[in-house]
Amino acid sequence: MRSTLADIAREAGVSSATVDRVLNNRSGVKERTRDIVIDTARRLGYLDTPVGAANGGGRVQLDFILPAGTNTFIANLQQQIELQASGRPDLDVRIHSVEGFNPDTLAAKLHELHGRTMGVGVIALDHPTVREAMRSLAAYGVPIVTLASDILHVPRLGYIGIDNRAAGRLGGYLLGRLLGQGGRRKIALFAGSLSYRGHEEREMGFRHVIAEEFPHLEVVELREIRDDRTRALNEARALLQRHPDLSGIYNIGAGNSGIGEALVESGMAHKVIFVGHELTDYSKHLLLNGTLDAVIDQNPRVEAREALSMLSRSVRGEPIEYHPPRLQVIFRENIPED
Template sequence: MRSTLADIAREAGVSSATVDRVLNNRSGVKARTRDIVIETARRLGYFGALKEGGGCVQLDFVLPAGTNTFIANLQQQIEMQASGRDDLDVRVHSVEGFNPYTLATKLNELHGRTMGAGVIALDHPAVREAMRSLAALGVPIITLVSDILHVPRLGYIGIDNRAAGRLAGYLLGRLLGPGGRRKIALFAGSLSYRGHEEREMGFRHVVSEEFPHLEVVELREIRDDRARALTETRSLLQRHPDLAGIYNIGAGNSGIGEALMESGGARNVIFVGHELTENSKQLLLNGTLDAVIDQNPRVEAREALSMLARSVRGEPLEYHPPRLQVIFRENIPEN
């Protein structure tokens, strides 16, 4: 059985209330006392009750809420795959997508309540500190979809986002073809996601290297929100009626597509986006969206569950990363 708070308090020479404050990351405890409590809890096996094998592994995933269909598909895959395994008890928490303090608070709430955690992490000091604090308790953490550096994470599950951005730039440049100065625009969910920042960097690099006649006239953050994407695209087309191309770094393809169709520019603007969902599939079929760079949520869910469960049990880690895939109207997969 896992040690209790009273066991830890007795061994550490402090009160149960102090142990509770430390394990739940509350203030009012000296740094030295905090270190003693954490080390005692680790020594007594409080954080690793399942590492000797057997039992049910409690895992928690913290994902952004909102209208991002890919995130919804990822959550569905995590829950569906976990439900088919008797050795896993998985909870998925949805938090405000672009609020680092809400995300950090949720991670702190997992202290003493989880054996492994997966998170789509905003690159923010509050989030990094919350991840460090959780990892200090012996909890393995993985990042999903968007990575974050300088934290003690177990690993990153997702595509190479810089390579994805370069691929998008190459596609857009080739589809637009040679010619005079051409205007293009970028949309991002939020550059506080390192993955979105890396995609932008990769995109800009390949455009400047190979397609110098393309001019990025605007970059708009749309918070992965369909309604905001619709409004921003309408304004963009009014400001730049000669716009030649759009690269959407994150979610919101359906809003951008609706604005392009209602303006009559669906066939005149080359549009490249991410993630094959039911919405983006329809945009590919009607010619509004020209190409989709896809990552497979089924694979990411599988790898996330496997990596965390293996880490908790002390088993060798295995990782089979998802591959980038470009999807056009002519090669839409059946499933």
């Protein structure tokens, strides 16, 4: 016979109204009281227990929420999570694709996982509805890790990814050094969306190093392309028409293939210094033909490994070991083997 709200209230030493507020994620309850109510509800069988030890040491259910779309890095990350999870019989991993730039859709998916998961990995927009959804899920004892782009001031287990501000500074330094001196030069930025903290941090780092060390470079435009190849192609075409004397491009996010196509068709592929992120099949091709000059890479294999390890260890109450991915600059001459 299933326990009732009154049973939980009696065991937790609180009112039924307080139990109702906690279980329906409403405000007005102290965190300590919320923890007591949730623990009591689990103990009485009212809530599913997201703890591996209480599950008889069985498989750990993990869920990953990734943005849908044409971002090749995200596709490679998903592939690595699936591949590595397939070799872990102790894990049961589900991957959910959601509209990448819609915070309400992402928040709804996080709420949907209440009572159905033991740990969550997410590439998340930094938005109030998303932060609240993460807090609500964490209040149920579910460990959460952010991937590739972090969110601060939420009860996450950890962030798995590169230092994006440092990556932006590195992008600016590469572009400045490759362009060299020679009077005022125009450069432009492309970003997926500055709603991702990671992209915002890269822009910040880039602008700072340009201002500090390469003041002769002028950022003439910043275009958000939603990590979409077609949008990147159209925006790059328009940019090159407006600025035929453009000297450099730094692409903060995805869409290198679209920008590269615009550079090639305009005849400016070997005139514009182009620095981007993530080593994919597309960016390899652009490096080899000289359209893309340098790629700042973060290894999706490492990020998948660390996410699976951190979440599963947390669920089982084991010590967490974290080995963060490192920034790597790749040119045509040092493209790694697959």
